[in-house]
Amino acid sequence: MPYARPEILVSTDDVAARLGDPQLHLVEVDEDTTAYEKGHVPGAVAINWRDELQSKTSRDVVEKAGFEELLGSRGIDENTEIILYGGNNNWFAAYAYWYLKYYGHENVKLMNGGRKKWELEQRPLTTDATAVTPRTYRAKDPDAAIRATRDEVIAQTGRTPMIDVRSPEEYAGALAAPAHLPQEAAQRTGHVPGAANIPWSRAANEDGTFRTPEELRALYIEQAGLNPDGPAIAYCRIGERSSHTWVVLHELLGLAQAKNYDGSWTEYGSLVGVPIKSGSER
Amino acid sequence: MRLHGRVLRAGLPVEGAYVRLIGPSGDFTAEVRTDESGRFLFYPFAGTWVLRGVLPGGHSLQHTVSLTEGQTMDIQLVDEDLPGA
Numbered sequence: 001m002p003y004a005r006p007e008i009l010v011s012t013d014d015v016a017a018r019l020g021d022p023q024l025h026l027v028e029v030d031e032d033t034t035a036y037e038k039g040h041v042p043g044a045v046a047i048n049w050r051d052e053l054q055s056k057t058s059r060d061v062v063e064k065a066g067f068e069e070l071l072g073s074r075g076i077d078e079n080t081e082i083i084l085y086g087g088n089n090n091w092f093a094a095y096a097y098w099y100l101k102y103y104g105h106e107n108v109k110l111m112n113g114g115r116k117k118w119e120l121e122q123r124p125l126t127t128d129a130t131a132v133t134p135r136t137y138r139a140k141d142p143d144a145a146i147r148a149t150r151d152e153v154i155a156q157t158g159r160t161p162m163i164d165v166r167s168p169e170e171y172a173g174a175l176a177a178p179a180h181l182p183q184e185a186a187q188r189t190g191h192v193p194g195a196a197n198i199p200w201s202r203a204a205n206e207d208g209t210f211r212t213p214e215e216l217r218a219l220y221i222e223q224a225g226l227n228p229d230g231p232a233i234a235y236c237r238i239g240e241r242s243s244h245t246w247v248v249l250h251e252l253l254g255l256a257q258a259k260n261y262d263g264s265w266t267e268y269g270s271l272v273g274v275p276i277k278s279g280s281e282r
Numbered sequence: 283m284r285l286h287g288r289v290l291r292a293g294l295p296v297e298g299a300y301v302r303l304i305g306p307s308g309d310f311t312a313e314v315r316t317d318e319s320g321r322f323l324f325y326p327f328a329g330t331w332v333l334r335g336v337l338p339g340g341h342s343l344q345h346t347v348s349l350t351e352g353q354t355m356d357i358q359l360v361d362e363d364l365p366g367a
Contacts, residue, residue: 088313116300116315122338168307169327179303179324180312201310206302206336 001213004254009112009210010083016123019043025080029096030087039125041085041118045074045132049092053099067103068137075132078139081107089208090114095243098260102147104140110247113208120207146250148233148261153192154274160231162195165245171197173278177237187269190278196224200241203248216253228255235261283327283349287357288320289335295320296337304332335359
């Protein structure tokens with residue numbers, strides 16, 4: 001059984017074999033926005049998820065015009081083949097993947113295993129600046145079909161299958177964030193009532209690559225009971241780990257109705273008056 | 283609470299090791315890359331945790347720790363197998 005879209009995954013071997021190819025457009029997106037400056041895959045450009053993928057005027061994605069300007073400034077147009085990679089097992093690269101799909105970019109891929117696999121294989125990194133010739137990028141209108149909103153999550157609680165992809169400790173409310181981050185948080189801890197806890201990490205191998213199609217199907221379809229032809233909403237804390245799971249559901253398992261709730265727990269857990277469940281029970 | 287430490291190989295710090303913290307549930311809770319001093323840092327709660335490190339080249343190390351409330355623990359993950367040995 002193959003992945004639904006096997007072509008979206010590119011191996012580190014394949015990227016290494018193409019280094020120096022002018023048609024290779026690598027884009028690094030990391031939680032640690034200083035990682036790129038310390039050393040990146042030769043030829044890669046960076047996108048800063050915090051400064052460049054978040055609107056400066058509201059808590060939202062950047063508007064279409066800003067997205068077009070950003071991509072164009074990196075030497076990318078709407079027909080460019082983009083290969084994304086990043087740290088944290090590709091969490092933020094997967095977020096950028098979902099984001100590019102939101103604005104209709106057709107030819108976007110992930111380097112399977114991300115920066116960690118590249119580093120552990122002791123492949124080259126450089127601090128050399130990557131020369132870029134700006135292009136004009138024309139985005140499509142946002143694809144609302146892959147993005148779940150706060151109101152939709154509230155309305156669909158108990159109806160649409162929801163997957164909380166955080167660790168069991170965050171799901172239960174014992175941790176407010178991944179354990180590499182300080183635990184101060186203004187919002188309540190816990191999860192959306194009825195959401196199943198399937199940590200994103202169960203979809204990944206230790207080297208950061210995605211598990212096999214058979215393993216993913218067993219996890220999400222056979223064990224969790226998701227309907228391959230039905231809807232599903234994935235959420236986490238800030239929408240990046242849930243993007244990893246969205247890639248698994250929508251692109252690798254072919255759940256065409258899967259959505260990412262990018263507002264995630266930092267939005268839901270701060271809302272007044274919504275139901276919250278604590279502990280390990282759904 | 284803090285759980286911090288270093289990854290060492292032959293007494294020297296290992297930069298670029300990936301250390302993951304596996305929670306009492308048995309699932310991944312976080313992963314960090316060691317800095318130039320081989321250091322890592324997590325913010326867990328009281329309980330039993332597994333630290334699992336993967337070093338450049340692929341060799342892995344594992345260590346189980348039990349934290350009590352309010353405790354800060356310093357851990358050394360030591361790679362005894364030298365490269366090429």
